[in-house]
Amino acid sequence: MDKTQYKDVYVFVEQRDGVVQKVAVELLGKARELADALGERVVAMLLGHDISAKAEELIAYGADVVLCADERELAQYTTEPYAQAIAQIVRERKPSIVLIGATTIGRDLGPRLSARLETGLTADCTGLDISEERDLLMTRPAFGGNLMATIICKEHRPQMSTVRPGVMRAKEKDASRTGVVEKVDIHFDKSKFRVKVLETVKEQKNKIDITEAKVLVSGGRGVGNAEGFAMLGKLAETLGAEVSSSRAMVDAGVMPHDRQVGQTGKTVRPDLYFAMGISGAIQHLAGMEESGYIVAVNKDKYAPIFGVADLGIVGDVKKVVPLLTERLAALSKHNK
Ligand SMILES: Cc1cc2nc3c(=O)[nH]c(=O)nc-3n(C[C@H](O)[C@H](O)[C@H](O)COP(=O)(O)OP(=O)(O)OC[C@H]3O[C@@H](n4cnc5c(N)ncnc54)[C@H](O)[C@@H]3O)c2cc1C
The missing domain is CATH 3.40.50.1220 (TPP-binding domain)
Known part of the structure; x- marks a missing residue:
């Protein structure tokens, strides 16, 4: 594999009902640091339907480029359409690093993508850095949390990692930042779609998520x-x-x-x-x-x-x- 063909730090921007999830903003902050260390760009992958209005906000949080896949098939998260869309983007554009939030959605998506793209995935990272050889250093607890392991994906690209919400710090929103918003057309293979969402029933919650509590x-x-x-x-x-x-x-x-x-x-x-x-x-x-x-x-x-x-x-x-x-x-x- 010619690793020199792969560059830029890509972030999967998870949104639910058009609301960008906090973890995506946190990952953009970390991606900014990694991209600056590499001298490369931060690229946000914004997938959904009628979501293009969110692109500018992602630039304010650190993205240089927002790839916007606005498709009816992506309105609600289901595994196959999202996996197809991101796999297509990765194959066409060859990112060096792909970061995904370790939410229920990210935990479903990450392993599918790494298998399709024939690359590694380090789950639940608590630290991300760049080595002298320009590889991504992915640190996570191992052996029941008794030691921290730093994992490198030396032979394959992209280097993929999931990070839990609340682990990385988001950057301050900077409305003066400029960037490029690019529309991406996804070519779905609908014959592979096996799941249809018939109805969404939301759990009644009157409590605040503990990750949001002060x-x-x-x-x-x-x-x-x-x-x-x-x-x-x-x-x-x-x-x-x-x-x-x-x-x-x-x-x-x-x-x-x-x-x-x-x-x-x-x-x-x-x-x-x-x-x-x-x-x-x-x-x-x-x-x-x-x-x-x-x-x-x-x-x-x-x-x-x-x-x-x-x-x-x-x-x-x-x-x-x-x-x-x-x-x-x-x-x-x-x-x-
Ligand atoms: C792979 C793995 C993953 C894990 N993930 C998690 C995780 O996500 N979160 C987590 O919490 N744990 C996790 N654990 C479990 C973890 O190792 C501990 O077993 C657990 O955190 C212990 O919970 P505890 O402190 O409530 O109980 P204990 O360890 O039993 O501690 C109870 C404490 O209460 C004190 N106490 C007792 N009575 C009183 C009293 N009346 N007043 C004041 N103090 C009192 C005791 O002195 C003691 O310090 C994980 C373990 C493994 C192996």
Whole structure:
């Protein structure tokens, strides 16, 4: 393979109902850094139907070129049309790097593409950099999070990687940036389409996604049960926060998986993170250690969570949390 034919950093811009997902903006920020290191361009792949109005925004977030595939077949995500569209773009234009968000959609799309394009894919990267040899250095946790592995795709192109939402930082929007918007026509092989979306039923959600929350009150095995989490709920209400959880309480069936923080849950970066009765296993830390300010309450003063906490309280959550809630409620009343 002649690697010199491959250049530029491409980002798959995931959109749902025409709303560009935060992870795509974060990836554009990282792609900008990588492209600057290589002296190449950032190319955003915007796929959907009636979505071309979003292109300028992507330029403001760091893209030099936006490839816009505006097709009826791409209105809603289904695997085959999206895989065909991106595979066509990659074959025609030969990017050096392709970045995809590790969302449910990205996790479906990434492996299909890497198989079709006969190249590697490193999933769930937590760090991306460029080596002296101009290869992409893709870092991700390995062996259950006990060590970090840096993976290189030396022999094949493009170098593909998925990154979870919340891991990379988005660049500030710069409306003065200029770029090129290019329309791309996709030649679908419709005989391969096997799935038709007949109806979309949205789950009723009145909670904010934990990756979007500014304050999180997270509970672990030390919180114990649903009653314990109801106690955390009261504290969260006082603070305008969301409740999240360690995996232990998800496995115990006390909390749903979409509230799980960590390596196999979500990566969060709130301004304030409360770790209540959470030991601080490496797989949990991987999902929250970048939080702005961390408060930990644990009855074991040697708990590893205190190693990352800005403020540690050694005590029983069942005593500390109601006191904290009471005090904060009084303070907020006083400040009104
Ligand atoms: C491949 C893999 C992926 C994983 N992914 C994740 C992940 O995404 N997220 C995740 O969280 N974990 C994950 N884990 C599991 C992880 O290793 C830990 O088992 C888990 O995080 C432990 O949860 P915990 O801290 O709630 O429970 P424990 O480790 O049991 O800790 C409970 C803590 O509560 C304290 N405590 C007990 N009672 C009280 C009390 N009354 N007051 C105050 N403190 C109290 C204890 O001192 C202890 O520190 C993963 C593991 C593997 C192998």
